[in-house]
Amino acid sequence: MADTSWMNNPKLRNIDPRKLAILLDIVKEAEGKPMDQLIPIIMNANKKLQEQSINFTRDESDMMIDLLSKNLSPREKMQFEMIKKMMAGRK
Numbered sequence: 378m379a380d381t382s383w384m385n386n387p388k389l390r391n392i393d394p395r396k397l398a399i400l401l402d403i404v405k406e407a408e409g410k411p412m413d414q415l416i417p418i419i420m421n422a423n424k425k426l427q428e429q430s431i432n433f434t435r436d437e438s439d440m441m442i443d444l445l446s447k448n449l450s451p452r453e454k455m456q457f458e459m460i461k462k463m464m465a466g467r468k
Contacts (some may be wrong), residue, residue: 383444388436396433399425400441407445412453415445416460 383389383404389397403422407415419441426432433441446457 383440386440388440392437393431395429395431396426396437400433400437403441404444409448412446412449412457415457419445 392400399422402425403418407418410418422441442457442461446454449457
């Protein structure tokens, strides 16, 4: 069974239920996947957010990235960080 202790984070206390549902979907879908399979999951989640005209806050985005990258190898984490920086630069 997946670890859901992250849901107790105070940063999520007042999260929009639509955002929480998407976040739960992301974490569930990404569980155990290598880094190269995480990018499409994140892109799909971003599409869902756009369709509902909502955005993750910086804290929510950071938490999602932390959750998705926690089981990656050190090399994958470094690659993931590079991609994250590139994506942040496009906004």
